[in-house]
Amino acid sequence: MTDSLDPGRATTIRESFASQSLMTSFSAEMTALGPGQCEVSAPIPATARQQHGAGHAGLTFALGDTAAGYAALSLMPDGAEVMTAEMKINLLAPARGDRLIATGRVVKAGRRLTVVTAEVSAETDGQHRLVAVLQGTMVPVPAA
Amino acid sequence: MTDSLDPGRATTIRESFASQSLMTSFSAEMTALGPGQCEVSAPIPATARQQHGAGHAGLTFALGDTAAGYAALSLMPDGAEVMTAEMKINLLAPARGDRLIATGRVVKAGRRLTVVTAEVSAETDGQHRLVAVLQGTMVPVPAA
Amino acid sequence: MTDSLDPGRATTIRESFASQSLMTSFSAEMTALGPGQCEVSAPIPATARQQHGAGHAGLTFALGDTAAGYAALSLMPDGAEVMTAEMKINLLAPARGDRLIATGRVVKAGRRLTVVTAEVSAETDGQHRLVAVLQGTMVPVPAA
Amino acid sequence: MTDSLDPGRATTIRESFASQSLMTSFSAEMTALGPGQCEVSAPIPATARQQHGAGHAGLTFALGDTAAGYAALSLMPDGAEVMTAEMKINLLAPARGDRLIATGRVVKAGRRLTVVTAEVSAETDGQHRLVAVLQGTMVPVPAA
Numbered sequence: 001m002t003d004s005l006d007p008g009r010a011t012t013i014r015e016s017f018a019s020q021s022l023m024t025s026f027s028a029e030m031t032a033l034g035p036g037q038c039e040v041s042a043p044i045p046a047t048a049r050q051q052h053g054a055g056h057a058g059l060t061f062a063l064g065d066t067a068a069g070y071a072a073l074s075l076m077p078d079g080a081e082v083m084t085a086e087m088k089i090n091l092l093a094p095a096r097g098d099r100l101i102a103t104g105r106v107v108k109a110g111r112r113l114t115v116v117t118a119e120v121s122a123e124t125d126g127q128h129r130l131v132a133v134l135q136g137t138m139v140p141v142p143a144a
Numbered sequence: 145m146t147d148s149l150d151p152g153r154a155t156t157i158r159e160s161f162a163s164q165s166l167m168t169s170f171s172a173e174m175t176a177l178g179p180g181q182c183e184v185s186a187p188i189p190a191t192a193r194q195q196h197g198a199g200h201a202g203l204t205f206a207l208g209d210t211a212a213g214y215a216a217l218s219l220m221p222d223g224a225e226v227m228t229a230e231m232k233i234n235l236l237a238p239a240r241g242d243r244l245i246a247t248g249r250v251v252k253a254g255r256r257l258t259v260v261t262a263e264v265s266a267e268t269d270g271q272h273r274l275v276a277v278l279q280g281t282m283v284p285v286p287a288a
Numbered sequence: 289m290t291d292s293l294d295p296g297r298a299t300t301i302r303e304s305f306a307s308q309s310l311m312t313s314f315s316a317e318m319t320a321l322g323p324g325q326c327e328v329s330a331p332i333p334a335t336a337r338q339q340h341g342a343g344h345a346g347l348t349f350a351l352g353d354t355a356a357g358y359a360a361l362s363l364m365p366d367g368a369e370v371m372t373a374e375m376k377i378n379l380l381a382p383a384r385g386d387r388l389i390a391t392g393r394v395v396k397a398g399r400r401l402t403v404v405t406a407e408v409s410a411e412t413d414g415q416h417r418l419v420a421v422l423q424g425t426m427v428p429v430p431a432a
Numbered sequence: 433m434t435d436s437l438d439p440g441r442a443t444t445i446r447e448s449f450a451s452q453s454l455m456t457s458f459s460a461e462m463t464a465l466g467p468g469q470c471e472v473s474a475p476i477p478a479t480a481r482q483q484h485g486a487g488h489a490g491l492t493f494a495l496g497d498t499a500a501g502y503a504a505l506s507l508m509p510d511g512a513e514v515m516t517a518e519m520k521i522n523l524l525a526p527a528r529g530d531r532l533i534a535t536g537r538v539v540k541a542g543r544r545l546t547v548v549t550a551e552v553s554a555e556t557d558g559q560h561r562l563v564a565v566l567q568g569t570m571v572p573v574p575a576a
Contacts, residue, residue, distance in 0.1 A: 056166035086234040107562070309478060349519075
């Protein structure tokens with residue numbers, strides 16, 4: 001995934017990501033961005049666990065949803081913002097490891113609806129294990 | 145919704161909820177619990193926003209998923225714990241207001257799979273607005 | 289559920305339903321229609337079974353999706369038609385019995401997106417058993 | 433995708449498919465089968481249309497769900513059968529063309545739950561267009 005978006009566009013997207021306080025709370029970073037693709041990575045913080053000490057489904061969801069949303073936004077016209085209309089997640093394994101890596105991808109970009117998928121993997125000592133897959137719909141909204 | 149679960153069972157469930165650090169991070173409380181039903185409420189903290197200042201979809205999801213999960217757990221045998229197998233959320237309106245209230249409900253409890261729904265409302269000055277609906281599957285797992 | 293739609297509107301919707309050849313193939317009927325609600329019923333024909341002789345998930349889905357779609361259309365402006373953007377189904381029990389009854393309901397009608405749910409029950413000797421729940425999104429499209 | 437399953441296993445799966453009367457009604461064929469993968473193809477029969485003459489969402493769903501189900505079954509132990517626990521479909525384009533081709537794939541096979549995806553494409557004059565993506569969960573059931 002190469003950062004081959006228009007530089008102004010990429011900056012706008014990265015600023016939008018940086019303004020999501022939930023991503024900051026999770027110490028998440030946008031680790032890659034390209035046309036129709038986005039990767040978001042985060043540790044599995046002690047503040048975002050479920051009752052067994054693994055990452056909470058809400059953390060996994062938030063990372064996958066965010067990666068998918070910015071993948072969608074990368075193909076929308078300037079001045080648009082993006083909102084999740086709906087998203088489905090299947091959880092495959094507990095979110096344990098050094099960090100989570102969410103990769104969002106546009107399946108079909110449309111004027112009114114953009115269909116996206118995302119995968120979330122857990123990385124432990126350089127090994128990756130798929131922990132969740134997501135499939136959903138993003139819609140453009142006018143920028144605030 | 146009355147708290148008519150066996151008191152020991154209710155205590156176990158509330159302790160499980162209390163041990164979810166993500167719920168603590170979100171200042172979420174379990175505000176009701178009954179057989180096949182659970183309500184989780186939280187403010188919309190400044191630390192869990194999206195780029196426009198509304199609550200992040202990850203917050204709404206986490207509350208709805210958690211309420212649905214404990215609704216499922218309330219009908220499972222002692223000694224079980226619960227895990228989300230899959231969950232789908234449709235977002236209806238921005239999560240803005242004084243707090244979010246997630247109500248989980250069991251549609252069908254099974255030995256292997258429990259199907260659940262949840263609604264998440266935003267409360268503002270005592271008025272409620274539905275902001276999301278969820279539908280998914282919980283599975284029992286042996287307690288750690 | 290009363291058929292309290294504008295009569296012209298109700299006629300348009302019933303004609304649209306009647307023009308769906310899949311519904312005719314399944315001997316499905318629109319058994320109720322109201323603002324934001326629609327019921328579709330069908331036998332479980334020998335031609336729509338899965339490998340164990342129960343109704344195929346595709347039959348259950350088609351009835352639930354169609355009931356949900358016309359529930360959405362009932363709240364859309366004249367001249368619109370409706371399309372499924374996405375739909376999720378949880379199957380609760382095998383589709384066995386005398387007939388299936390799908391009830392669609394609008395959760396939130398919007399200009400661009402209408403969020404819907406549906407329930408599908410199997411009726412046997414006058415007894416009803418819930419066999420599936422659906423949750424999805426309908427979008428208006430200009431009429432052909 | 434090569435038909436590299438154990439021949440006895442492949443025969444059992446193809447017989448199960450052949451016993452689904454809905455697939456016969458749709459003139460559907462299992463056009464490929466391998467470990468964790470299955471392709472099902474069908475024309476868009478005049479008997480399975482929606483109100484605008486395109487293939488009904490129920491047809492597209494049924495093909496995708498079936499391809500995903502047999503992909504899952506291919507990795508289950510002998511003597512098991514498979515059932516859809518839940519399935520989500522995003523529809524990307526009207527189902528128009530010479531035939532539909534559904535490709536199911538296992539994302540993660542488990543003892544209790546198998547997570548699957550499927551893609552459905554419409555073929556017209558040898559050109560393929562993606563019309564739907566599905567993501568869901570299959571569960572093993574004892575053979576009848």
